Structure formats: C-alpha cells, structure tokens
Amino acid sequence: MNIAFAGNPNVGKTALINAIAGSKLKVGNWPGVTVEKKEAEFKYKGEKIQLVDLPGTYSLSPYTVEERITRDFIINEDPDCVINVIDSTNLERNLYLTLLLMEMEKPIVIALNIFDEFEKSGYKIDLDKFKKYLGIDVIPTVATKNKGLNELMDKAIEVAKSKKHYKEMKYSLLFDRFIENEINKLIEKLKKEKLPNKYPLRWLAIKLIEKDEYIIQILKKETEKDISSLAKEHIMVIEERFNDDTETILTEARYGIINGILKDTLKKPKNYNIPFTEKVDKIVTNKYLGLPIFLALMYIVFKLTFDGSGPFIDWVDGFINGYIGKYVSLALTGAPNWLNSLVINGIIGGVGLVLTFVPLMLFIYFFLALLEESGYMSRAAFVLDKIMHSIGLNGKSFIPMILGFGCNVPAIYATRALENEKDRKLTAVLVPFMSCGARLPIYALFTGVFFVKYQAYVVLLMYILGIAVAIVVGLLLKNTKPFETAKSPLLLELPPYRVPSAKMLFGSMWIRTKAFLRKAGSIILMAMIILWAAINLPYGSTPNNSYLAKAAKVVAPVFTPAGFNKWQAVASVLPGIIAKESVVGALGQTLGVEKKSEKKKTSFIQDTRKQIMGLIKATIDSFRNMFISFTPGIFKIESISNSTFSQKIRTVFTPLSAFSYMVFMLLFIPCIVTLAAIKQEFGWGLMFFEIGLLTIIPYIVSVIVYQGGRLLGFH
Amino acid sequence: MKLSDLREKQRAKVIKIDGSLKSLKKRLADMGFVKNQEIEIKRIAPLGDPIEISVKGYSLSLRKKEAEKIEVEKI
C-alpha cells in the first residue's frame, strides 16, 4: 500500500514521518532535481506500507519544483492514500493546500497536527462539523508526543482500502455556481477528448481554466493535442464576470470556501498571538542585535562542530589506517607488493577517508537540524538576505558559506536548507572558494619558509582572496541560465519557534549520514583507486619517474605564467585532490625529503587496547574542545620546522611563485570528497562544471597574481 | 499605496497585485494575498530589506522588490 504525505512546510511532517517510520526512513533526492526525498518501507499491522514524503508546499501551482513534484507524484504514481498534514494553529492557510489536494480526487486523510499547541492556546474546533464540511476524515495528532499516530495509520489504511475517491465534491466545497457551471461545461467537452484516465476531469477542467501552462504542455506531449483552446471561452466568460484573471478568481474563491468552513467550526481565542515567538524575534531580528547574534551563533555552531568532531576524526583515521591497515597488511604477507600497496593505500585509504568524515557529518547534521527545526534558520535568512542577495544568493546561503571555512564537504550538504534549487546550486558552486581547514598546512609550509614575519597576514589574505573570488564568480553566474538566482523571489515563512525533539534531531542526523556513506562512499572509493594508480604506477617507480612525475614534467611549462613550472610543484597538485593537506607530504616526497617513520613492534592486544583508550581519550578531548577552549582549533597554524625541507622548497619556489602556488591551491578543486558530495546532491553535470571552474579560475587568478607581482617588483 | 511604502506596525488591506509577473502574482495569492485581506508589517530586517508581514495568521517575509507589486490601502 502506497501512502504519500503532503503538507505545508513547517507543519511537523518530518516529525510525523519519523515517528511513524522511525529507523526505516531513507533519504535521497527526487530524480533529476535536488529536492530531498524521504521514503520508507515497513509493515503496519500486517500491511506492507510504502511511505513517501512529498516536498513541503503551500500550493500546487506549476511555478516551483516542489509543487510540480507533488502534483506529478499524485497524478502519475496514484498513491492509495494521501495523508495531508496540517498545522492546526494555522488552519486558514493550511486548508488551501487541502482543497487543492481534494481537487485531485484521491483518498485523503487529514492529520490535524500540533494539536497540543492548538488546545493550549485556547482554540476550539467542532471536529464533527469540520469533517462533515470537508467530507473526509480528520485525526488530531501530536507528532512530537506520538499522539494519534495509530489512529491516523488505521484510518489511512481503511480509507485506502475503501478506495473512497472524492468524485462527488461536497456542496460546501464547490465554487460559486457561475464558475461551477463553466467547469461542468468544460468537463463535458473533455469527456469527448479521450484523455489518459489518470487525470480527474474536474481537476483538469479547473487547471485549464486556471491557464496552467505546465499541464497543457504535458498533455500536448502525451496526447499530441492542444486542448487549451477548449477552455478559452469559459475563461473569457468568467474573467468578464468577475473582472480579474481566472487564477486569482479561483484562488480567492478557495479562500472564500475556507473562511466559510472555519467561521462555522473554529473558535479562535480572543487576541491570540504567539507571545514567545514575538519576544524572541524582537531580540533576534533586532536592528542592532540581529547581526551580532547571528555571528555569535555561527561561531558557536562552527566551533562545536569542528572542535567536537576533530578528536574523533583523528581517532578514526588512526583506527583505519594504523590499526586495520596494519593487520590487513599482515594478512597480505606473501602477496605481491603492488597488491599490498593497492589494498592499503588505495582501498583502505579510501574507506578510511570516507569514514573520517562520519564524525563531522554527524555533528554538522545535528546542528543543522537544530537550527532548522527550532525555526532560527529562517530568521538567519531574514537578517542576512540583503547581503547575500547582492551576489545572487539567498540569506540562507550564508550558513553553508561559513561552514565552508571549516570543511567544504558538510557545507555542500548544508545547502539543503535552501528551498530554491537554483540558489542551492549557486551556493554549492561557490562553497569551495571558502578556504577550508585542510588548506592550512599548505599555507603553513610556505609562509613558514618565505613569509615568517607576516605569516598570519598572508594566511588571512588567502581567506579574503577566496571570498573575493567567490563574490566575483557569484556576480558573473547569477544571471546565467542554469543559476538565474537573481530572479527568484523570496517568499519565506517565519514559523513560530518550537523546541525540536531530541529523537528527531538524532534521527535526521543518522539517516542523512547513512545516505552520505552509501552514496558518496562508492564514488570516493573509485576515485581513490584511480588516484592510487596515477601516483604509484608503474609499480616500483620512485616519485620522480612515476607516470605522474613524467606527466607533470610534460605539463609543467603550462604553469610558467603562474610562476611555478617545476615538475615537483605540478606533480603535487594531484595528490591534493585526495585531501588538500596531502600536498605537503607529496612535495616532501617529490623533493626527496625522507619522512622518518619508526615502527615499534607491538602485539595485537596492545594495539587493540591502544585503540580503545584512544576512543575514550577522543571523547574526552571532544568535550574539552567544545566547552573549555575558546579559539576554534581548526584555525591553528602548525608550522613545519624541518630545515632540509625548507631548503629544498627554496630551490623550487621564489617568494612570489610560492604565493602564486598558495593562491592556486586555495582555489583549486578542494578534494574528491567535496566533489562526491556535489555529485550526490546535484549530479554529474554540476560536478564536471565545478571541476572545470576550479581548474580554470585558479589558473587565471594565479597568473594574474604572479604577473601582477612581477610588475610591482616582487620576485 | 504600495506594500513596500508601509512602515513598521502599520496595517493595511490588499487591493490588488500587479500581474506583470504571472508566477509571482499566483504565488502571492496562494500564500494569502487575496483581495481585502488584512495584513500588518511586523518588522523590517536590520539591513532594511526584506520585510516581515503578518498575513492570514502567519508570518511571511518578502523583499521590497516583490512588496512593490502589492497595492494596499492603509487601515
């Protein structure tokens, strides 16, 4: 049995679905678009249920992706029952979508959610009368307290089984007699057209009268007929009579119907307002406090996320590469060397890379859910919209951008908070220009060698340059066809503040992290094996006669205008795609600086104990980092003090070419995990676009920097 | 007058929405900006744009550019 959940945003749909399907939920995207799709399959009282969460929408017009998805799903997938979740504290607006759903003539049950607040604030509703007016079942629910869930499911299954399609609209739900008359005339005409019978005729007639371009186009494709002309005379008659366009006339008529129903069934409390939300908003969106509060909150989220996950990341890294790697390597004794290296460096290295992101993902998804579910995210957008809109973004883009300074990967996933697909894409494209923590070791190396006195300033300059490039690219892209964000209006609801339930926060953190492992994991592993081959083949070669080195020697002259045309510099770019900090190690290798690695003999038990102790220590460190220290650790520059290394660096770079190289590294492809995140969220197209962009732009900018520097007399 | 001309805490009634952008007109109507609907400007964002409007019992934020398209009458 196929049950679809539909409703406005912020009505507790997610909470309700989590409560019903729990751990069975899976997140992904709707095909071809970047709108999040949640699904689950489970058994309820012996009945196999396929649950689908439709995107939160206010209407079913053809103008937004979410609304088109919802419509197409209901028409094409023909769910056995639609559960319409509505916020009982805001019936007027919520019922608008209900009426639109009912026009689609599917079995419907209403979940009258947030019923606790409804009762608490003094509303009263005559449920029996309300049901009678609508002609459908209505179940009060409190998603956060698991109230009404079983009744809701029972009713949905009952309704689905009875196949109660609402073909006969209740009298109370009909439009004005004049309009209904025209609709009926059009229905008669449509009956003769032999249209696919998935379209309810009354719905189709209404859509045609509303001049719905989208359905007209689809019908043209499906039937090769243009039936829009059939509606022309009816549109004219109605528009003449009511002196407005038909879309507006019908919208107003629906709100009229809703008012009629509510007048007779709902008692509003005298002077109802939301005092708590009002009070908080007075401070949080205050003229002077709004921005500082936002920045303070961002600082806290940033710090907790990166400092809290840091120790766990290090532990996972050691656990996989040190512990698991060591014993797999032992198990492979006797196997050829190249196989050992492929397994350890390629496969286990890849798995390790994916897993090191898990702590970070868990932390970031937790805080994102907290910001979103509490209602603060919309306020952040409200406060910052003006700044972000000027470069073609939306107020909510600010949060992914800030997270990008910690790590680009969670920042890409954080774009989910944006409603508009084009805003999301443009934000994701710009995120990699934010200089992430992994780029610091590169800055540390070069500033440590060439700019010791001005180390902090040069590093700061890198951050600023990244932002500047993002602004320029944003301005260039905002009017191009695939992004076009400049045109999309802001229609942002500021929902009342609500305390999110812990279950929901942890639920959302867990299912999204699982999706990351499943989807991004495979791509990363594949890329790791390819990169392993590029760096290590032919097997047994030294860093300066591998295929990579040979290719780098050929390509190097291309970088002459940017100032770094030594093959070592060029060859080190590729390992940087695995993770930016690898560039430092790669430079060490190509320059022939040996890393001293001492191997003590330890037993399995000793190693295992060390890992367990390590995990405990990581947990303690995580807490200490989050709550005791003040500066985010991710910005600490750890200088690399190795005198032979810095001498070797001086043979390959001058101060200016080192600076140019840093700029190149700042702007170049951040890492395969970021690319995999972009692929998972936006598809191959945007990923390749990003690869192109993040190759061309760093080249151009570093050439400008180098040539400009030379003109100014630097070298 | 236009919705964008109202100041904080002022109340008004929707007269009509400029139809030059069909999709915007429809979306605003869907969200409750219908004829004679009472609205109130709750606040203006710290940087002067967007504005928060109370309509049909909930809060919606719009940019001034879009608010210009809504004709209102002060009450």
Ligand SMILES: Nc1nc2c(ncn2[C@@H]2O[C@H](COP(=O)(O)OP(=O)(O)OP(=O)(O)O)[C@@H](O)[C@H]2O)c(=O)[nH]1
């Ligand atoms: N008091 C109360 N709060 C609820 C109830 N259901 C959900 N909430 C809270 O309302 C907020 C919004 O809930 P969500 O589940 O995110 O709403 P949604 O409809 O999924 O919203 P989108 O994700 O924006 O589509 C959360 O903070 C929930 O904890 C309820 O029945 N009563």
